[in-house]
Structure formats: C-alpha cells, structure tokens
Amino acid sequence: MKCPNCGAELHTSPDQEVRFCQYCGHKIEIKDYTPETMAGAVYGIGKSIIKEVSKHVEENKEYNRKQQEERRKYDWLWLIVGLLALALLPFLFRLQG
Numbered sequence: 001m002k003c004p005n006c007g008a009e010l011h012t013s014p015d016q017e018v019r020f021c022q023y024c025g026h027k028i029e030i031k032d033y034t035p036e037t038m039a040g041a042v043y044g045i046g047k048s049i050i051k052e053v054s055k056h057v058e059e060n061k062e063y064n065r066k067q068q069e070e071r072r073k074y075d076w077l078w079l080i081v082g083l084l085a086l087a088l089l090p091f092l093f094r095l096q097g
Helices: 035-096
Strands: 018-020 027-029
Touching: none
Parallel strands: none
Antiparallel strands: 018 027
C-alpha cells in the first residue's frame, strides 16, 4: 500500500486502523480501505520480505565463496608441505643409515 499523499511504500498489519506515513506524516485510515487495497498492502509486505531474504541469501553466498577461497589457500599450503616432506625423506634415511 502506498501513501496517498507522498507515494511512499507503507507497511501495515491487519489489526491497524490508523497508520501514519513515516516519510510525510500523513494520517491514513486503514479501515476505509477495501479488501482489494488491503490485498495490495499484503502483497507489498510480502514483496519487501522476499527482497530482504534475497539480499541475505546473496550475502550468505558471498560469505561461503570467500570461505571456500580461504580453504583453497590452505589446501595448496598442505600440498606443498607434503611434497617437501616427501622430498626430504630420502635424506633422512641416508643420515640414519
């Protein structure tokens, strides 16, 4: 639902009879709205929720990508350490024998 005065998006709940626009302060009588306009308000709230959830999903994907990238750095490090250890094994056996 939009403010009839300034056009800002309003978020309402079904139990509210009066709402004030958070941008311009316009008083809106919710009880005067028809079921169609209330359906539009519910649709707008749902759309806002979906937008917010999508934002968090994208943030989570980015976080996971960074974590995988960080793990890959350590995978290479362990591979290098392992190869160095294998390369040094013959020298260690020669020193003992």
